Amino acid sequence: MSQAAQVLDAARARRVMIATAESCTGGLIAGALTEVAGSSDGFDRGFVTYSNAAKMQMLGVRAETLDTHGAVSEQVAAEMAQGALRQSDAGIAVSVTGIAGPGGSEHKPEGRVCFGISQPFGTFTQTVEFGAIGRHRVRAATIEHALQLLLDALRN
Numbered sequence: 026m027s028q029a030a031q032v033l034d035a036a037r038a039r040r041v042m043i044a045t046a047e048s049c050t051g052g053l054i055a056g057a058l059t060e061v062a063g064s065s066d067g068f069d070r071g072f073v074t075y076s077n078a079a080k081m082q083m084l085g086v087r088a089e090t091l092d093t094h095g096a097v098s099e100q101v102a103a104e105m106a107q108g109a110l111r112q113s114d115a116g117i118a119v120s121v122t123g124i125a126g127p128g129g130s131e132h133k134p135e136g137r138v139c140f141g142i143s144q145p146f147g148t149f150t151q152t153v154e155f156g157a158i159g160r161h162r163v164r165a166a167t168i169e170h171a172l173q174l175l176l177d178a179l180r181n
Contacts, residue, residue: 027060027061028057028169028172028173028176029057029058029060029061029064029172030061031176032058032067032172032175032176032179033058033061033063033064033067033068034067035175035176035179035180036067036068036116036117036175036179037066037067038179039116039117039179040116041115041116041117041179042067042068042069042113042114042115042116042117043058043067043068043069043115043117043118043119043175044069044070044071044072044109044110044112044113044115044117044118044119045058045070045071045072045109045118045119045120045171046071046072046074046084046105046106046108046109046118046119046120046121046141047071047072047073047074047120047121048073048074048075048080048096048105048120048121048122048123049121049122049123049124049125049138049163049164049167050121050125050164050167050168050171051073051075051164052071052073053164053168054071054119054121054167054168054171054172055068055070055071055073057168057172058172069113069114069115070113070114070115072084072105072108072109072112074086074105077091077096080096080101080104080105080108080122083108083112084104084105084107084108084109084112085104085107085108085111085112086101086104086105086108087104090104095133096122097122097123097124097133097137097138097139098122098139099139099141099150099151099152100150101122101139102120102121102122102139102140102141102150103120103141103143103148103150104141105120105122105141106118106119106120106141106142106143106148106150107141107143107148109143110143110144110145116144116145117142117143117144117175117178117179118141118142118143118144119140119141119142119171119174119175120140120141120142120143121138121139121140121141121167121171122138122139123136123137123138123139123163123167124136124137124138124163125138125160125163125164125167126157126159126160126163127157127159127160129157134154134156134157135156135157135163136154136155136156136157136158136163137152137153137154137155138152138153138155138163138166138167138170139151139152140152140153140170140171140174142174142175142178144178149174149178151174153166153167153170155167
């Protein structure tokens with residue numbers, strides 16, 4: 026069984042729907058979940074918020090948070106996940122914002138991805154440094170990690 030199928034089974038068992046809020050993956054997490062036949066009973070919706078304007082308009086990320094911490098930060102990941110939860114019928118939301126590459130900076134290197142998991146009782150964030158392994162690999166690793174975070178949260 027695929028990782029996405031396991032996530033959907035866990036969501037069904039908890040009787041919750043999933044929402045995604047994606048920046049650097051551009052909808053690929055939602056794509057992985059909806060690749061699974063019958064996913065409509067576990068997946069509610071996905072938000073692709075690549076620009077800062079989209080993050081603010083669609084998810085309610087505050088301009089102050091973006092200005093203070095930058096788009097690639099746990100603070101923005103938290104607000105993205107919370108916004109996806111608030112703007113959906115989901116009971117759990119995952120968010121990702123990062124630098125897939127090429128590029129980055131000394132302070133925000135290529136391969137840094139911030140994750141958020143939000144549920145009605147709280148929000149968890151995490152930063153993972155995948156390294157300068159190339160855009161495709163960073164995005165693939167981000168999808169896998171986001172699905173694992175969802176699975177862990179749904180099973181707890």
